[in-house]
Amino acid sequence: MASSRREFVWQSLAAAGTVLVPPGCEAGRQAADAPGAFEPGYLRLEQQGELAQREEALWQRLGECDICARGCGANRLAGETGVCSTPARIKVYSAGPHFGEERELVGRGGSGTVFFSNCNLLCSFCQNWEINHRGDGQHTSLGELADMMLGLQRRGCHNINLVTPSHVVPQIVRAVRIAAGRGLRLPLVFNTGSYDNIEVIKLLDGIVDIYLPDFKYQDGELAAKYSSGAADYPEVAAAVIAEMHRQVGILETDDRGIATRGLIIRHLVMPHNIAGTDRFVKWVADELGPEVYVNLMAQYRPEYKAFDMAEISRRLTREEWRRAVEWAAAAGLANLHT
Numbered sequence: 001m002a003s004s005r006r007e008f009v010w011q012s013l014a015a016a017g018t019v020l021v022p023p024g025c026e027a028g029r030q031a032a033d034a035p036g037a038f039e040p041g042y043l044r045l046e047q048q049g050e051l052a053q054r055e056e057a058l059w060q061r062l063g064e065c066d067i068c069a070r071g072c073g074a075n076r077l078a079g080e081t082g083v084c085s086t087p088a089r090i091k092v093y094s095a096g097p098h099f100g101e102e103r104e105l106v107g108r109g110g111s112g113t114v115f116f117s118n119c120n121l122l123c124s125f126c127q128n129w130e131i132n133h134r135g136d137g138q139h140t141s142l143g144e145l146a147d148m149m150l151g152l153q154r155r156g157c158h159n160i161n162l163v164t165p166s167h168v169v170p171q172i173v174r175a176v177r178i179a180a181g182r183g184l185r186l187p188l189v190f191n192t193g194s195y196d197n198i199e200v201i202k203l204l205d206g207i208v209d210i211y212l213p214d215f216k217y218q219d220g221e222l223a224a225k226y227s228s229g230a231a232d233y234p235e236v237a238a239a240v241i242a243e244m245h246r247q248v249g250i251l252e253t254d255d256r257g258i259a260t261r262g263l264i265i266r267h268l269v270m271p272h273n274i275a276g277t278d279r280f281v282k283w284v285a286d287e288l289g290p291e292v293y294v295n296l297m298a299q300y301r302p303e304y305k306a307f308d309m310a311e312i313s314r315r316l317t318r319e320e321w322r323r324a325v326e327w328a329a330a331a332g333l334a335n336l337h338t
């Protein structure tokens with residue numbers, strides 16, 4: 001990747017303040033209007049009246065929140081918060097074109113990233129801890145969120161990349177409905193840590209075009225240690241990624257090589273094989289098939305509380321990375337990106 005998310009965020013802040021979507025950009029409008037242009041699934045569901053029903057079903061879950069796998073039971077509609085520290089009213093940190101994502105998401109116009117504040121997984125080594133743990137960002141109405149999506153389209157972005165969306169799914173669907181009514185036509189990318197409620201993911205069937213899940217750990221004890229007690233993370237993530245694969249399948253691209261639909265799994269290799277890379281690559285090959293797009297990432301670096309945990313207070317060694325790539329090759333992954 002050309003630059004990390006954190007670098008992107010800070011460059012964005014330095015350049016233009018917190019929210020970065022200026023009005024008007026002909027390139028994006030032309031792309032969306034081009035003959036044979038992509039038509040997203042959410043548009044068909046909206047026309048059928050199905051999207052409104054999905055939104056309603058999702059919104060009801062906020063009353064006793066089980067929107068993600070934490071299942072806190074907080075009444076977010078009444079202002080209560082759970083692990084994600086987010087009531088029904090959401091915060092957004094920034095929105096803008098990002099050029100550090102996978103090539104198929106970036107193209108020439110960039111991936112239209114929206115960074116949501118707070119998080120439901122809360123990893124000790126979080127690269128964006130100011131946003132995800134501390135909750136930096138601004139309260140944003142759902143009309144404003146829709147405006148951000150439309151602004152990214154006008155700027156020529158190829159997709160709406162929803163970063164850390166797991167705790168704000170009902171709000172996202174509402175904003176997509178508003179934006180679709182005003183001309184949004186870009187595919188949605190659900191860029192998640194994968195600690196999701198599978199029932200919620202099922203409600204996104206046909207709404208999300210591209211799933212971009214992390215698969216962070218294969219061991220529950222390690223998941224609990226490094227991600228705020230999420231001991232069932234390996235089983236939860238395996239189930240939700242399998243459901244995502246069922247919905248969208250192998251990654252599809254258009255004639256420019258831009259992703260239009262499908263699954264990209266990210267796996268961050270960690271020191272001492274804490275991420276269980278050998279088991280992860282075998283799981284992908286055995287359960288989903290070797291042709292699934294896997295991005296094996298070498299850029300782990302200690303951040304946030306990782307400096308206080310000796311075993312994750314350093315970067316990968318060359319040997320650790322070499323072994324990870326060997327495991328992936330031995331598993332037979334045929335669509336491996338590093």
Ligand code: SF4
Pocket residue numbers: 065066067068069070071072073074081082083084085086120166167168
């Ligand atoms: S989204 Fe998840 S973490 Fe947040 S309150 Fe709901 S169940 Fe808890």
